[in-house]
Amino acid sequence: MASAPSSSSPGSTGAAGARGIHLPDTARELVKILVAGPFGVGKTTLIDSVSEIRPLHTEEHLSEASARVDDLAGVRDKTTTTVAIDFGRISLGGGVVLYLFGTPGQERFRSLWADIAYGALGALVLVDTRRIDDSFDVLGLVEETGLPYAVALNTFPDSRPYTEEQLRRSLDLEAGTPMVTCDARDTNSSIDALLALVQHLIARNRPETR
Amino acid sequence: MTGRRGGRPLVPAYLSTGGVARPSRNSLERLSVLTGGGGPEPAGLPAAQHALLDVLDGGSLTVVETAALLELPVSAVRVLAAELIDQGLVSARPPIPVAALPAPDLLKRVADGLRALKQ
Numbered sequence: 001m002a003s004a005p006s007s008s009s010p011g012s013t014g015a016a017g018a019r020g021i022h023l024p025d026t027a028r029e030l031v032k033i034l035v036a037g038p039f040g041v042g043k044t045t046l047i048d049s050v051s052e053i054r055p056l057h058t059e060e061h062l063s064e065a066s067a068r069v070d071d072l073a074g075v076r077d078k079t080t081t082t083v084a085i086d087f088g089r090i091s092l093g094g095g096v097v098l099y100l101f102g103t104p105g106q107e108r109f110r111s112l113w114a115d116i117a118y119g120a121l122g123a124l125v126l127v128d129t130r131r132i133d134d135s136f137d138v139l140g141l142v143e144e145t146g147l148p149y150a151v152a153l154n155t156f157p158d159s160r161p162y163t164e165e166q167l168r169r170s171l172d173l174e175a176g177t178p179m180v181t182c183d184a185r186d187t188n189s190s191i192d193a194l195l196a197l198v199q200h201l202i203a204r205n206r207p208e209t210r
Numbered sequence: 211m212t213g214r215r216g217g218r219p220l221v222p223a224y225l226s227t228g229g230v231a232r233p234s235r236n237s238l239e240r241l242s243v244l245t246g247g248g249g250p251e252p253a254g255l256p257a258a259q260h261a262l263l264d265v266l267d268g269g270s271l272t273v274v275e276t277a278a279l280l281e282l283p284v285s286a287v288r289v290l291a292a293e294l295i296d297q298g299l300v301s302a303r304p305p306i307p308v309a310a311l312p313a314p315d316l317l318k319r320v321a322d323g324l325r326a327l328k329q
Binding site for chain 2: 021022023027028058059060089090094099101118119121187188194199201202
């Protein structure tokens with residue numbers, strides 16, 4: 001466990017490893033999927049479990065309009081606030097490189113949301129069934145953006161055993177929206193959740209024949 | 211040798227662009243690919259532009275990766291990269307080559323690639 005083969009993880013050299021992070025020369029098509037959900041739902045955990053680089057983050061400035069509804073009581077002169085956006089990268093072969101963007105879903109991130117969502121294939125919405133209400137803002141933003149999405153229920157030991165029907169009803173999901181369970185810490189489980197989304201995207205892109 | 215310490219940003223965001231808030235071009239997305247020109251760097255380049263050229267030394271990066279490595283907001287990197295593109299020191303291409311659009315089998319290749327990752 002402690003002595004991993006030295007060839008395995010170029011990202012483990014730390015922040016100084018800028019040289020290890022350049023795109024492969026074969027990279028041709030760069031695509032993006034949002035991993036959306038409230039704070040603490042496991043977005044970064046999922047990204048980390050499938051990413052080939054250690055997840056990076058950018059500090060994003062929220063606009064003045066967003067800051068006004070933010071919890072900045074008493075900070076009169078503060079016109080912007082920042083939020084860290086995590087992202088990861090996976091080379092999928094054939095020149096395709098997939099980026100996963102952990103996107104917080106609170107209403108106050110609306111302006112940032114549109115920018116991050118631009119050009120995305122779709123969104124995987126992570127839901128913690130112990131606090132379903134926290135996901136309503138995210139689902140609202142995803143639907144407003146028009147992004148196709150799938151729901152992944154990140155399971156925790158003390159998650160309550162709702163039926164699929166109960167969850168679909170409380171999240172107000174359309175019949176065609178995929179809903180899967182996943183363990184964000186597990187690579188295969190996270191990949192399966194992403195696959196559920198991509199299969200959904202393929203199905204909706206199929207030309208209608210009637 | 212060129213290792214960066216953790217912690218403080220290389221250049222404060224508000225200083226990095228010399229006060230310019232909007233990029234000179236609007237085509238840079240988060241996943242636009244930036245590549246250094248490989249030519250000699252002109253003397254007297256602002257520090258933030260120099261830092262951007264430095265991270266592109268040795269390979270291409272997306273706008274968002276460049277921002278993460280420089281510890282700058284994406285909006286600042288858009289401004290900096292646009293200035294360097296205007297000077298011919300950096301080139302940029304869109305995330306998906308225009309010639310490849312529409313890419314009908316792209317989703318299928320994403321699915322195949324994900325399946326191949328499973329252990």
